[in-house]
Amino acid sequence: VIGDATVMDLHGAELAQQLRPLARAVTLIPFPPGEAHKTRATKEQIEDRLLEEKLDRQGCIVALGGGISLDMAGFVAATYMRGVACVNLPTSLLAQVDACIGGKTGLNTERGKNLIGAVHQPDLVLVDPHYLDTLPRAQWACGLAEMVKHAMVADEDLLGWIEAHAGELVGPPYRSDHHPLLRCARIKAEIVQQDELETGRRRLLNYGHTVGHALELASGHSLDHGRSVALGMLVEGRVATTLTSFSVDELERLRRCLARLDLPTRPPSELPFDALLPYLALDKKRQGGSLRMALPVRVGAMAAAHDTFAVTVPLEQARQAWQDEAAS
């Protein structure tokens, strides 16, 4: 069982007890929490520990925790003895609705995030909402933003359901009679099955992330991933109103939904668009530069853009959308 020390302290002992009847041996291998420890050095320490414990090719790695734990444990599983079985046990709402499915793993280097990694599908994903009971409320919102994204890219009914249940969804606990976790899992799994290596359709999951990722970095992480993606969806949605059939009414519907989930609805006024520039993957072939974005055509459907699911957006148009949103 590999996970960061925070989650291991919370759930490790209970999980080990549950697993012992099923396994010859169960070993808990915690690593220091935080992106700063999602490194090749940490991976090497975990590998040496696995070799010491004599885990062989028939062994199984259980990834316990949020996105960082799943990234680390999944990548260890991908390369230990050229790949061993892996079970994902996501404990955060973000990991449960998104990161636990799709097989992307990755580590950070000094030059950036997730630069070294693999696509290695888990053999089993077990989404157990009881883990959410201990989730800090600040992390809850991250998961809600990705849940809204799943609805926006693939499932208008899910957006309707989120709108109708926003009052209960806005914070923990997760109500076991709710089913959006299952719907999010199905949406993600269906897309990943069609395009595992992200050469086409999987890119639609990047909705909100072109701007969102840059915003997260430009804010020095004072805006977390979920809040950044929420704002990214609005700015990119604004771009869509000028480039696709996506309507201003639909954009306002998205904004109302985010508001009811306590997610931000307006870019921070102190952050000019230019602050994002160092973090945007700018294509300089076009005069003034351009970006690639996954854009909605309506709630629940994305622009195929000749099966690339990446629309070319002139930088000036992105800037205008940012300013329109900041003034909205």
Next chain:
Amino acid sequence: VIGDATVMDLHGAELAQQLRPLARAVTLIPFPPGEAHKTRATKEQIEDRLLEEKLDRQGCIVALGGGISLDMAGFVAATYMRGVACVNLPTSLLAQVDACIGGKTGLNTERGKNLIGAVHQPDLVLVDPHYLDTLPRAQWACGLAEMVKHAMVADEDLLGWIEAHAGELVGPPYRSDHHPLLRCARIKAEIVQQDELETGRRRLLNYGHTVGHALELASGHSLDHGRSVALGMLVEGRVATTLTSFSVDELERLRRCLARLDLPTRPPSELPFDALLPYLALDKKRQGGSLRMALPVRVGAMAAAHDTFAVTVPLEQARQAWQDEAAS
């Protein structure tokens, strides 16, 4: 272009010149030669260099060299930005007939060889016999042993061809009107396509390697991989004469062929079977212990053993075969 410093000194400049018209930029990244440097630390240095050179997802890694270079460069390609394109340019006979195909990559740790790695198929394999002109004669024999193995497991005609041309094959240069490289590539590719992750049929390529691998380690590498595999094929062939329809006549045919290729035909008398024990993957469930071996049923065909291609061999039977061979 990633390869060890020895091969980079020999071929790097020429290759870079050939590649420059085809690429935006070509960078040679040598690493220190030898198994001792096939480590995670070396991989990390190469990755940092690639990041420094700003290789992106559209980049391509060219693996230049023998098995060690291909293992290292292939594994770097498998995990750089979650996988980039890879071209294998094998320069040793062993790498050309065997290691360049199949996608197995791996690094050593203090606890053993190839413990961390991935199965990552190259996008192109380019076998150019002109690289063999600079191959030391001692390394030539390694390739011949694997060539004979390919014939033994899958292609009796190839064995006939090797027998007929042994006088020319026994040392460099490789004659360009010869075609066994292509036949070996086809054999290996066909088997790997059927069973990429070695859950069944690919295991037949282990013929000679259960005993051979242990022998290589027990001899402290004074017997190299090729010579160890040659002897492994004889000992395991001897086992086969008692467990399958493989005949003593066929075993003697194999021995004559190895002799004509200047490969050893008898286990070293100073090495008792027990010296191999620490290096054999012994299954202790059975009284006295047992091993798993890929065994021939005749020249060119292997025992399927219920599609596992791994026959259970009591340890005592392996010991007897070793002694029979030592006395042969």
